[in-house]
Every structure is written in C-alpha cells, then in structure tokens.
Amino acid sequence: MSSTAGASDPVRGPERPRFPRIPRPRLPRARTPRPESSAPSATPATPGAGPHGEAVLRVRGLVRTHRSEGSAVRALDGVDLDVDRGEFVAVMGPSGAGKSTLLHLLGGLDRPDGGQIWLEGRRVDGLSEARWALLRRRSVGIVFQFSNLVSTMTVADNVELPALLAGASARQARTRREELLGELGLADKARAVAAGLSGGEQQRVALARALVNEPGLLLADEPTGSLDSRSTRDVLRLLTRFHEQGRTIVLVTHDARVAATAERVVSLFDGRVADDAAVESAPRGRRTTLADVLELKG
Amino acid sequence: MRAELRWAAADCRARPGQALLVTLVTAAVVTALMVAGVLLQDAVNPWQRIFSESSGAHVWLHLDAGTGTAALSRLDGVDAVAGPYRTAVVTVPAGTGKLPLELRAVGSAPPRISRPLLRSGRWLDPAEPDGVVLERTAARAAGAAAGARLAVRTADGRTRVLRVLGTADTADSGPCPDWTPGLGWVLPGTLAAVGPADGRTGLVAGLRLHDPADTDFAVQQAVTALGGARVARVSTWQQVRTAGELDGRLLGLLLGVFGLVSLVAVALAAAGAAGERVLAQVGDIAMLKAVGFTPAQVVRMVVYQHAALALAGVALGTAGAALLGPVLPDPVGPAVARWHELPGGAVAASGAAVAGGVVLLVVAAVAAVPAWRAGRVPAVPGIRGVRRVSRLSRLARLALLLRLPPALVLGARDAFHRPLRAGLTVARLAIPVMAVTVALGSWATLDGFRAHPERIGLPAALTARAPGLSPGAVQRLLAGTPGVRAAYAGVETEALVPGQTRTVTLRGLGTAAAPYPYALAEGRGIRDRDEAVAGQGLLDLMHVRVGQWVRVTTAGTPRILHVVGRSIEPEHNGQMLSVGLDALEGRDGPPPPQYWNVVLAPGADREAVRAALAAASGGRLDVRPVANPADRLGAVRVVVAGLVAVLGLIGLAELLTATAGGLRDHARDLGVLRAMGLTPRQVTAVVTTGTGLTALAAVAVGVLLGLPVSRWLIDLQGRSSGIGSGIAGSPSPGALLLTCAVAVAAAVCVPVVPAARAARAPVTAALRST
Numbered sequence A: 001m002s003s004t005a006g007a008s009d010p011v012r013g014p015e016r017p018r019f020p021r022i023p024r025p026r027l028p029r030a031r032t033p034r035p036e037s038s039a040p041s042a043t044p045a046t047p048g049a050g051p052h053g054e055a056v057l058r059v060r061g062l063v064r065t066h067r068s069e070g071s072a073v074r075a076l077d078g079v080d081l082d083v084d085r086g087e088f089v090a091v092m093g094p095s096g097a098g099k100s101t102l103l104h105l106l107g108g109l110d111r112p113d114g115g116q117i118w119l120e121g122r123r124v125d126g127l128s129e130a131r132w133a134l135l136r137r138r139s140v141g142i143v144f145q146f147s148n149l150v151s152t153m154t155v156a157d158n159v160e161l162p163a164l165l166a167g168a169s170a171r172q173a174r175t176r177r178e179e180l181l182g183e184l185g186l187a188d189k190a191r192a193v194a195a196g197l198s199g200g201e202q203q204r205v206a207l208a209r210a211l212v213n214e215p216g217l218l219l220a221d222e223p224t225g226s227l228d229s230r231s232t233r234d235v236l237r238l239l240t241r242f243h244e245q246g247r248t249i250v251l252v253t254h255d256a257r258v259a260a261t262a263e264r265v266v267s268l269f270d271g272r273v274a275d276d277a278a279v280e281s282a283p284r285g286r287r288t289t290l291a292d293v294l295e296l297k298g
Numbered sequence B: 001m002r003a004e005l006r007w008a009a010a011d012c013r014a015r016p017g018q019a020l021l022v023t024l025v026t027a028a029v030v031t032a033l034m035v036a037g038v039l040l041q042d043a044v045n046p047w048q049r050i051f052s053e054s055s056g057a058h059v060w061l062h063l064d065a066g067t068g069t070a071a072l073s074r075l076d077g078v079d080a081v082a083g084p085y086r087t088a089v090v091t092v093p094a095g096t097g098k099l100p101l102e103l104r105a106v107g108s109a110p111p112r113i114s115r116p117l118l119r120s121g122r123w124l125d126p127a128e129p130d131g132v133v134l135e136r137t138a139a140r141a142a143g144a145a146a147g148a149r150l151a152v153r154t155a156d157g158r159t160r161v162l163r164v165l166g167t168a169d170t171a172d173s174g175p176c177p178d179w180t181p182g183l184g185w186v187l188p189g190t191l192a193a194v195g196p197a198d199g200r201t202g203l204v205a206g207l208r209l210h211d212p213a214d215t216d217f218a219v220q221q222a223v224t225a226l227g228g229a230r231v232a233r234v235s236t237w238q239q240v241r242t243a244g245e246l247d248g249r250l251l252g253l254l255l256g257v258f259g260l261v262s263l264v265a266v267a268l269a270a271a272g273a274a275g276e277r278v279l280a281q282v283g284d285i286a287m288l289k290a291v292g293f294t295p296a297q298v299v300r301m302v303v304y305q306h307a308a309l310a311l312a313g314v315a316l317g318t319a320g321a322a323l324l325g326p327v328l329p330d331p332v333g334p335a336v337a338r339w340h341e342l343p344g345g346a347v348a349a350s351g352a353a354v355a356g357g358v359v360l361l362v363v364a365a366v367a368a369v370p371a372w373r374a375g376r377v378p379a380v381p382g383i384r385g386v387r388r389v390s391r392l393s394r395l396a397r398l399a400l401l402l403r404l405p406p407a408l409v410l411g412a413r414d415a416f417h418r419p420l421r422a423g424l425t426v427a428r429l430a431i432p433v434m435a436v437t438v439a440l441g442s443w444a445t446l447d448g449f450r451a452h453p454e455r456i457g458l459p460a461a462l463t464a465r466a467p468g469l470s471p472g473a474v475q476r477l478l479a480g481t482p483g484v485r486a487a488y489a490g491v492e493t494e495a496l497v498p499g500q501t502r503t504v505t506l507r508g509l510g511t512a513a514a515p516y517p518y519a520l521a522e523g524r525g526i527r528d529r530d531e532a533v534a535g536q537g538l539l540d541l542m543h544v545r546v547g548q549w550v551r552v553t554t555a556g557t558p559r560i561l562h563v564v565g566r567s568i569e570p571e572h573n574g575q576m577l578s579v580g581l582d583a584l585e586g587r588d589g590p591p592p593p594q595y596w597n598v599v600l601a602p603g604a605d606r607e608a609v610r611a612a613l614a615a616a617s618g619g620r621l622d623v624r625p626v627a628n629p630a631d632r633l634g635a636v637r638v639v640v641a642g643l644v645a646v647l648g649l650i651g652l653a654e655l656l657t658a659t660a661g662g663l664r665d666h667a668r669d670l671g672v673l674r675a676m677g678l679t680p681r682q683v684t685a686v687v688t689t690g691t692g693l694t695a696l697a698a699v700a701v702g703v704l705l706g707l708p709v710s711r712w713l714i715d716l717q718g719r720s721s722g723i724g725s726g727i728a729g730s731p732s733p734g735a736l737l738l739t740c741a742v743a744v745a746a747a748v749c750v751p752v753v754p755a756a757r758a759a760r761a762p763v764t765a766a767l768r769s770t
C-alpha cells in the first residue's frame, strides 16, 4: 500500500529502492498506512492525477465478506493497494488471509462489498459481470493454482480461446499461439488434450493462455502451489521474464521463496495489509536472462 | 462466436456418446412426427383436393326411380344439383369374390358438378357403347385397368362384358371395397342394357351446398320435399371423408401421439443432459469466464450446442423419414412414397418442415434453463453448490445392522438422499417406461382383435351368401356342416334417423329368441322385438344413450326401438343399429335373409369349414372370411416396435445422465469411501445400486401410470372412431416383466464402465476434485 504520506514506518522499513532497469521514472514509495487510517473518502476522486499517474491498479478500502449458512467470514477488511506499471508484486500471507479473495476482486471474478478499484485509471468496482469479462479479455490475464485449463479442449484451443474472444481472426490466434507455445517449449503439445498434461506443463500453458492477448496486468493465484520444485522454478522464471518485458504482475503465494522473485511483497493477514516492503535482493528472478528462458524450453 | 463454437465442438467431442444419443433420439422423433404428419395429411388431403377440384356435391340422395327431383334445385342453401342420374347395381368379379358396382348413366361430356377426374384412359364415347369408366379404387378392387374387359352380372343374373375406357377419381364415394358399392359411369344406353329387365332403375342426385356445414338441414329439406319413402339412402361428404381416412388416420394418430410423448421425453432427456453437463462443467465455465467470456456468451454457447445437436437430429430424421418411410408396410409406406408425387406434396413438405421446426425449437428451448444456470456460474474458481449433509437413514442403519452388503445400503442412500433430485430423475425415466407400457397396450389390443374377435363384435368367422338357394336350404346346409356352431340369418337396410338428416345402417341379425352374440360393452342384449343394440358411432350420431328410445324410418315404415345395450361395432364407423331379424317383420312375414353369419365351434378351422360348405352346396354358397380390423392395422406393430426402440434410446440417454450426475455428486464421497476401505468393486456396486434402485422406482411408476393411460387412450381412440370403448387390451404380464427387467438391467449395466473408471481413479484425485 502506498499513499502520499511520506513518513517512515517501523514495520515496513525504508523507502522502496529504485530499480535502474525499469525505464520510467518512479516515485518514492511511502509506507502503507494502517487500514483503519485509510478512509476511502480520503482518496482522490481522480486516481489518474497526481502521484498515481502510473498506477495500473489502485485499490481503496476493499471489503469482502463471505456469507455461507449463517456464518460470515470477513475475508477482506479494508485493503488499500497501489500497483504501478511494470511492477512485480507478491501478495503473501497465511492460508485464509484473504489473498485469493483479493485477487478475485482485482480480476473482477467477484464483487466487493465495499471499497473502490481503479484499473488503468478507470473505476471498475461497479462494472457488470459482462463488462468485466470484456475488460479481462484485453487487460487482465489470470492464472490459478488448479483447474486452469478447459479440460475438454486441446492445448492449442485453450491458448487461442482468449485471442478469439478478443476478436482475433483464427489465423492471428494460431500465429500467436504458435509463438507462445514455442517460447514455452510446448510446441509439440499443441494437439494434446489439456487434461493429459503434467502439472508443470498445465501451468505453462495457463501462462501462455493468460498472456496471449498481451494484457497489461497479470494476476496469478499460487500458480506454483501444486508444483514440484523444478516446475516451480520454470514457472517463476517465466514470470520474471514477462516482468522484464515491462508487464505488471500481481502474484499471490504463501511461499516466501516464491515471493522473493518479486520486487515488492505485500503481506496480508486476516484480510488486512500487514506489511508492504520492497525485496532487497532478488537473487534469481531479477537476473534471469534470455539464456535461462531458452533453457526452459529444453 | 468462433470462441463459443470451439468450446461447443470440444465439448461434444469429449462426450460423443451423449451427443450422439441426443441427436439420434431427436432424429427418431422427427421421423415419427413426419410420418405421422404425412399419414394424417394423406388421410385427409386426397379427398379435400379431389372434392374441390371436381366441384363435388356435399350430399348424395339415392332415390326410387321416377322420383321428381325438380324441387331439389329450389331448396334453400342448395347451389347446384348434380344429376339426377339413373343407376343400376351390378356385380363384377373381384379376386375370389364379387364386388357390387353402382353404374351411373351420364353423358358423353363429363358432368359439371361432381365431375369425375380422369386419371387414366379416356372418358365415355358414343362410338364405344359398351364402355365404362371406373372409379379408381373400384377399378383397383376389380383388378381392371383402362382397356381391360369387365364381365358384369346384372341383378337378374345376366352377364355382359363391358370395356374399361378409363379410371377416374371422385369425391362422391369412399375407397372401395370398404365403401360399397363401387362406382362406375356408363352412357344411358349401356345402363339400359345392364339395368333390371323391368326397366326400374334407381336414381341418384347430388346437392352442392352453399354452406358445407349445413348438410343436416339440406337433407331434411330434401327428404321433406321428395317424400321420405322415396329416399333410399343418403350419404354426406363427412361420411365419405371419414371413410377415406380411417386406417391412415388411426395410424397417424397413433404415431402422432407417440411422437409427441417421445418429444416430451426427448425434451426432458435433452434438458437433463444439458443440465448435467453444466453441473459437470462448473469449473470449466468459471475458467471460461475468467478468460473473458461474458455470461451472455456462456448462455449462448450452451444453447448453440443444443441447437446444433437438434439440427443434426432434425436433418437425420428428415432423411430417415424420406429413406425409411417408403419401405414401411401398407399404408405407411405407400403414403410416404406418394408424398412427393401428389400435388399436395408441397403442403406435406411444409407440414414436415413444421414438424422439424417444432422439434428443433423444443429441443433447443429446453436447454434454456441449464444455459441460464451456466450463465450464472460464478467466475471464482473452486466454488461448488452447497452440499447438503446427509446422514444414513434409520432404514440404512437398520440394513447395516442386519449385515446387508454395505454397497447396497450406501447405494440406496445415494439413490434417494436428495428427494427432489431423485424424484425428478425417477419422473424423467418413468416417462419412456410409461410410453412403452402404452405401446405394449396397443400391441396387446391388436393381439386381442385377432385372438378374440368375438370380443370386438366379430363372433362370426365366415359370412355366407346364396342368391340362388332358399333360406331354409341354406339354414339346413349350414347347420349340418361340422365345425359350425351356429348360423344367424341377417339383413342390412338403410334407415333414416329422426329429422331425416341422414341414414344409418339398420341390421337385423339373429332373433329375440336366439340373439346374435354381440360384444356388449354396456347394457344388455336383445330380448324383445322392439329392442336394439347400437354402436358408439350411432349413439353419438343420434345423441342418445343406452336405455333411451329411438325412432328410425325404413322404407317409409317408422320404427320405435329401445336401445338396451351398446355393442362393440367395428363396421361402418359404429353407425349401426342392430335388432333381431324378427323385428323387421313386415305384413308378408320376415324379410328374406341377405346373408348368414357363421359362428364356428371352438377349435374349428375356418378354411376347412369354408371348403366343406362350398363343397356341400355344390359351389352355390358364397362363403367368405370376415375381415378383422387387425389385418389392416399390421403397420401398427411396426410402428409400435419402432417406438419402443426410440423410447429405449431415450431411456438410455436418461440413464447416462443419471449416472453422470450420481458420479459427480459423489465424486468426493467415493474418495472418502475408498479411503475408508471400500474396494473399487464395492464402489462400483454402490453406484450401480443407486441407478438400479432409481430405475426400479421409475419402472414401477411408469408401469402403474402406463396401464390406465394406455386403456384410456385406446378407448378414446375407439370411441372417436365409432367402434366404442371397451376394446383396450392390457399388456401381457410377460411383456411388462420383460420391459421392467430390461430397464433395470440396463440401469445396472450402463453405469458399470463409468463407475469402474471413477472407482479406479487415484483416491487423492477423487478427494481433491471437489
């Protein structure tokens, strides 16, 4: 969570460092205010202005309560979050902290009970399901832990589907799919039925599917949660690489090593942001080279 | 659009069996409905077409010779008068028997009103004084085509050879030989040559009415104007039309009713399959939404998919009707084959298009609810409907205490632990079972016609006619022949109903002392000379009930008769009033019998008795077997068999749906059960027990409902066709048991493969999948 307040925060530590390889100017980040201090009314009405001009994603006072059979769980309890263009943010927290709920709200898969969301400067929390669907096609790619692919379709169809939805011709969709699967080392699996792939392969296909329309924002909910360490490493390398291409990524995980891939870690606890810190050293992810990616294909 | 199609295609590929079944049953229903439509059209259309093309007359009056008919054209509501034509009735050989033929004297130019429509050959020609033009069905019955020679036998026994110049269609009479006498046209000179020696011919005149519905009033006026005693017989266009449509209509109705029932069953099956697929794909649908499918697109996807399957079914069904129809037995095959040739083919084709369109719409429309549900699936992954916690019922716990196999107990719980869902499944499966029961009922009814003709008013196996023998001689001859149990002398005459609006057939058969063994459905038999029994058709026609008195006029003599019973009456659309022969006694004793109905002793062979009678009489006794309606309804069996097959397919589709539902519902439970230590085989047993019990319940419900429905439908058909209710047979217990056994066996076998597959899947996958 960043806000215009600039004081240092004992919980969070100093300002976020700048990353020289990001080709655009970044403003110094401030500490995250405690949720109770961030009244939604205090936020500017036009998020595109001022210091948030670069915010791809801006969230204020997000509340979501799950109700089932009498009991109500407050999964999100006033979450504020800004994600700048090109940022790679990991959302961490123990199981049940509300990470998935947050991601679902950011992707428009679920509606908040309160709070606001701006996506690329546009207020989106009140959009209808259909409008969200249209928005997702072009601007948001999503990857989950499980059941990422339509089991009855082939790998090729799974990847082409969003492209076709976004209005690409069959030929364009095929070209893009071939490119992507080629890059991910899955060219020979194009005709396979999704259900027949290994977990790691499925997640790579899911990534290809999420990226086929070159969305500005990639949301990933524990994409490595069910993978072995080698597949985990593969998927993380891919994420890093896409980040290096300038894409914005929000990655949910409960695994600190996975979170270390990101350049900033937001910690959720009981539906509130407990911490928001830059990752000082990102040993592997940041240094991923093209050679690493090529190695993946093998 | 393209994206939606991709998904729909992939989905069909992933479940080819289900897609194929839905397509097949849709096709079968389309075929049934189309053939039914063609039959119904064929049954009604030719008459309608011929009537308007020939400017037919609505009413025909058969009069005594010399009746003055000038008054007819002045009657209210009469637009034109056809004839009057002089007529003579002759007989011509037809197969092994004889066919009565009414010859009408017309001019060398076809008449304007009720003009015979020449179908082959040419019209009468003064240059050919022995020429005759035959009505087409009469020509067919007599086996005479244009150019053939026809030996006619006059009423007084002379024989004369005529030449068939041509054949023609007319709307004046029904199809021969069901409608007798047949019809032929000759020149006046020819008629004089073949007419009675005393020159006393008959006279016939047709009335073309302004308002076709006004027949009753027109007939009443005409009879009043001409004098009741002079009117021998009246026929109306309604009678002619009904005569023409009888067999085809019955079959068409049968097919139509079954087609509609099957349509409902197919719609339910398709809806069930669609719903089940949506439930099974909640995860995929959530995924699609996350990718960017809008709810409307998801809805469209499911609807398109079903519309495509239905369209394939309709196309297949149309092809089926066109290819299969013509090879079906008479009268279905010929009707379908004629379908394209007739001028009404376009109408029939449009009817077929309507049938196809309706099926398409219905099958696609039932996908609406599942489609709507699919649209509402949340995009958030991993959300499933809230699971209702079910505990083992007291019964199940008791069963476990009694050490029944656990698979049985758990399966029973599976089958019924969600009452609403279980009820719906049972209801959907019960519909095809019910329809099969009704089909078996139709089959059994036909079997009954043949096995017990006496129960449908045909106690006599043979009729004998003997123009050249004295009644006493015939009676002695019949009584003396072994195998004959009884012979009843009878006459049939036309009788005018009160109001003189039309004629019915009055039959004198048996006597009050030795009554004819009618099949009585209501009331009692004839015991007195003023008592009568009547067919349903007559009761409807005269608006009377058993127990009431009716007044009819025969040959100018009014008779008041007490209707004491209703007989099952397969002839003349049930428009028969039957009395004892003694009731028709005039001043000069009882009327001479026209025929004898011969009832055989049990076990006697019909053909043997027939041969014996012919031999004993030296060939002077004309003995013929009595036609059984079952003979003409052979096609019903083919139809019934086909429908049972279709209903079986529908049931199979329902079973597959139920199995998939059961497996999906319990995917996690099955994992737990296996984790608890049930073997894969036991798990399979749990699932098959569940579907088996569901099927058992469905079979019970279906049969229990089907029995009364079958009886009701058949009796309804009987009542509307004039035969009368009381003809329905019950399906044989053996056939019913077989049906039940097959249904339950299928319900146990169908799920074995998918259940075994689910049971062998890794426990962890099963546990994780929900």
Ligand SMILES: Nc1ncnc2c1ncn2[C@@H]1O[C@H](COP(=O)(O)OP(=O)(O)O)[C@@H](O)[C@H]1O
Binding pocket: A066, A067, A068, A073, A074, A075, A093, A094, A095, A096, A097, A098, A099, A100, A101, A102, B383
């Ligand atoms: N659909 C739901 N219905 C009811 N409770 C839910 C639902 N989804 C999530 N929750 C609850 O909300 C809380 C946050 O869940 P979630 O966002 O999935 O946490 P995380 O992803 O961090 O493990 C948990 O207590 C969870 O049980």
Ligand SMILES: [Mg+2]
Binding pocket: A099, A100, A101
């Ligand atoms: Mg989660």
